[in-house]
Amino acid sequence: MTTNNLSLALIQMHVEAGNPEANFIKLEQMLEQAVQGEQKPDVIVFPEMWNTGYALEQIEEIADPAGERTKALLSSFSKKHGVQLVGGSVAEKRDGGVFNTIYVYDEYGELQSDYSKIHLFRLMDEEKYLAAGDRLGKLTAGGADAGMMICYDIRFPELARALALSGAKLLFVPAQWPNPRLHHWRTLLLARAIENQMFVIACNRCGTSGTTSFFGHSMIIDPWGEIIAEAGDEETIVRASIDLNLVDQVRSKIPVFEDRRPNLY
Numbered sequence: 437m438t439t440n441n442l443s444l445a446l447i448q449m450h451v452e453a454g455n456p457e458a459n460f461i462k463l464e465q466m467l468e469q470a471v472q473g474e475q476k477p478d479v480i481v482f483p484e485m486w487n488t489g490y491a492l493e494q495i496e497e498i499a500d501p502a503g504e505r506t507k508a509l510l511s512s513f514s515k516k517h518g519v520q521l522v523g524g525s526v527a528e529k530r531d532g533g534v535f536n537t538i539y540v541y542d543e544y545g546e547l548q549s550d551y552s553k554i555h556l557f558r559l560m561d562e563e564k565y566l567a568a569g570d571r572l573g574k575l576t577a578g579g580a581d582a583g584m585m586i587c588y589d590i591r592f593p594e595l596a597r598a599l600a601l602s603g604a605k606l607l608f609v610p611a612q613w614p615n616p617r618l619h620h621w622r623t624l625l626l627a628r629a630i631e632n633q634m635f636v637i638a639c640n641r642c643g644t645s646g647t648t649s650f651f652g653h654s655m656i657i658d659p660w661g662e663i664i665a666e667a668g669d670e671e672t673i674v675r676a677s678i679d680l681n682l683v684d685q686v687r688s689k690i691p692v693f694e695d696r697r698p699n700l701y
């Protein structure tokens with residue numbers, strides 16, 4: 437069988453809470469590094485809320501108005517380098533609120549889709565400062581249908597299943613998932629990959645903000661649940677090439693989607 441390869445790079449960066457200037461500089465530096473590797477990536481993924489971090493008390497002032505600054509950067513970079521960007525998420529100010537939003541730019545510099553986090557994480561008071569999105573996140577990557585979820589969203593298996601049922605073969609997950617819940621992060625990502633027989637491509641931040649530390653461990657998991665790449669806790673770019681044909685192979689070996697009994701549950 438011929439391969440259908442997609443080359444990925446995940447920007448596992450330190451985010452400075454409340455300092456968009458520093459974060460834009462850091463992101464641009466790491467983006468340049470990402471395209472200078474031996475194999476130019478087809479898709480680059482960033483972490484959650486990389487522009488502002490979780491400076492929630494200041495979020496109204498520092499969120500990107502209509503995402504304009506972020507969109508300008510993503511559009512020009514994707515076009516210049518012919519690379520698709522799953523632009524992490526940013527704090528985006530619109531419609532009288534602040535949303536936690538992913539913009540996806542295609543390799544021609546055009547906005548392909550967006551997604552605003554639909555489950556707000558109450559342990560970090562997100563519901564007090566942020567507005568929730570109200571639709572699913574879908575995109576295409578390497579010619580395949582894909583879905584996106586943000587951080588806490590991975591605790592909701594129904595969401596990943598809905599995306600898989602709508603055709604997604606890959607799931608992109610930008611996150612700011614902190615210590616001490618590394619075990620939850622790895623287990624949930626592995627479960628979403630195995631149960632939906634899809635690639636899971638998860639980009640977490642690293643470093644410390646105030647008293648909260650982030651363990652990194654960005655991961656690329658295949659539809660059989662094998663870990664193709666996993667970072668440690670340092671600032672790094674995680675790279676891997678995946679064969680999209682593996683999704684159909686795994687789905688025909690164990691036909692979970694044909695064997696479902698949705699009328700019983």
Ligand SMILES: O=C(O)CCC(=O)C(=O)O
Pocket residue numbers: 557560586587588589591612613614617620
């Ligand atoms: O669910 C968790 O444990 C972490 C979620 C989180 O940090 C977030 O959604 O920002």
